[in-house]
Amino acid sequence: MEQADCIVFGEHILTMNDRLDIVHDGAVVVRGGVIAEIDSAENIRRKYSSACSVGGQGRLVLPGFVNSHTHAAMVFFRGLADDLPLKDWLEKHIWPAEMRFLNPEFVYDAVMLAGLEMLKSGITTFNDMYFFGDSTARASKQLGIRAFLGVGIVDFPTMTAKTVDEYIGNADRFIDAWKGDPLITPCIAPHSAYACCTQTLKRVKELADRRNVLTTIHLSETEWEVAQLVGSYGKRPVEYLESIGFLGNRLLAAHCVWVDDREIDLLALRGVAVSHCIESNLKLASGIAPVPKMLAAGLKVALATDGAASNNDLNILSEMSTAAKIHKTLANDPTVIDSRTALLMATRWGAEAMGLGGVTGSLEPGMRADMITLNLQKPHLTPAFDLYSLVVYAAMASDIEDVMVDGKPVVRNRVLLTGDEEEILQKAREWGRKVLSAST
Ligand SMILES: [Zn+2]
Known part of the structure; x- marks a missing residue:
């Protein structure tokens, strides 16, 4: 034997x-x-x-399911400011709360909660775009969840950096710290083409190419973003990124709601993968990405929850169900996004979108056991x-x-084996009280 x-x-x-x-x-x-x-x-x-x-x-x-785009630590802002347009929600509520609270301890405790929620809804790999990536990586390692972690980059000062030089330096250091880890795969995560200028995006591209890591970005999430980019550069977001040489098969673009046929062709031509965040897009009334057209053009589309402040849960099962049903109704065709396609978007295609196709996303000899x-x-x-x-x-x-x-049982009969669930919930309630008292 x-x-x-x-x-x-x-x-x-x-x-x-x-x-x-x-x-x-x-x-x-x-x-x-x-x-x-x-x-x-x-x-x-x-x-x-x-x-x-x-x-x-x-x-x-x-x-295990793949959550191809989230901001895990935002679980501590879950329900803090709902039923608002994305721009107001972000600028008036989320960014001020982040400026006030974010520190390595907050992010660690929040990712413990997010990871617990994700593991118990069957997510074994997630892609995160946020700040204090070392805390996210440490919490992920503790829980035993696979993580594809991007260091957030914006043009304005936040609690992690004051200048673009600092952000780029942080990203470089993060890649050094985690490259080669069995569970953590580093990437670079410039927020968007409206929160990062051309120069910043070019520096990100140069760093990603030099360090051979993937990049992830929010792209064409709202009509406002399209108007903004057309106003600044005279081009729609995808066309603009193409014009500065940013598109490529090492890019994972979240949302891609407002993309026209030419932009879909450009994304397909360059091999860009797309994270479809249907429930976040629906809740913020951002619009609905033309996923059937993307699939027909040969684009790799994965599913994602986005952050818990805009969803409000981290559950890929409900993303699959919602995505499949919405696109059927929009197309007036119940054969669109059949259940096999939805499950591929939640597993193998998600892994492939983050460059982990040979590692996870399907059950085959030689793959890591997720x-x-x-x-x-x-x-x-x-x-x-x-x-x-x-x-x-x-x-x-x-x-x-x-x-x-990775071959290790982390949840058994719905009980977490790699941490104390009650302690994680207790810390989350304490942080929740602090966030609430500061915002009222
Ligand atoms: Zn996002």
Whole structure:
């Protein structure tokens, strides 16, 4: 018998590989953080033994979800200022609150809460754009969640830097500190083409190319942004970024709501990946990105929650369901964004969008073992005909039982193994009281 670190059993296993293979009565063998083999449970039991056994009958095993754009620490501003337009929300409420509160301790405690919420809704990888990235990285390591972390860059002073030189220096240092880490992948995160001038964006591009890391940016989120860029540069946002040589296949652009056909073609030509943040866009009434057109043009589109202050939860299951339904109605065509496409956007395509396609996002031998089990023995998940539609249209975060990241069980029977849930919630309530008392 060969020894395995852990064996994950499923009545069904959705691999999300190229062929979308499904294994019934199957098992996934984990060794050294990697998926060693996937086969029928019978064959795996004959070949391997392990002290760690997860899942079983009535369980669906699938890759952990990928949240391709968020600001995790903003969970401490959740519900602080809702039902406002993006510009007012950001400039009058969020940025002042951030100026007042952000420090390494705030970000660490907030990311512990955000990570707990994400893991318990099946997210095993997230892309973050924020400040105090070392705190985000440390909290992610503590929780055992995979993180693709961008150092935020803007043209104006914040609590992390006063000048663009300082921001760029911070990003360079952050890349040094975390490059090569098994869970943390550094990237650079200029806020947007309206919060960063041409010179700043060119310096970001130069740094990203020199350090061989990806870049992520907010792009064409609102009509206001388009008007702003047209006013400043005489070009729409995507055309402007193309004109300064910023577009490329190492860029992940969040939102892309207000893009015309020419801009979609440009994004496709340059191989830019897009984070679709449907619930954030709906709540802020920013508009709805033309995702079916993007997919038809060959763009890689992933799903994302955006920050909890604009969503207000960190749950990819509901993003899948909302995205699939909205685009069907908009297109007046129920075949648009079918459940397989929605689940690909939430798993493999999300990983590929952040350059982690060979690491996570599907269950295949050689991939890091990032996976979840879902309890199918629920009224709303019975009977189980099409497993993709079951996950996309009917499953809830509370159906997720076990979560494994990099071969390590981090949630077991809905209980976090890598931290004290009550302590995380207690600290969050304390910070919440401070934020509330300062804003009233
Ligand atoms: Zn965002």
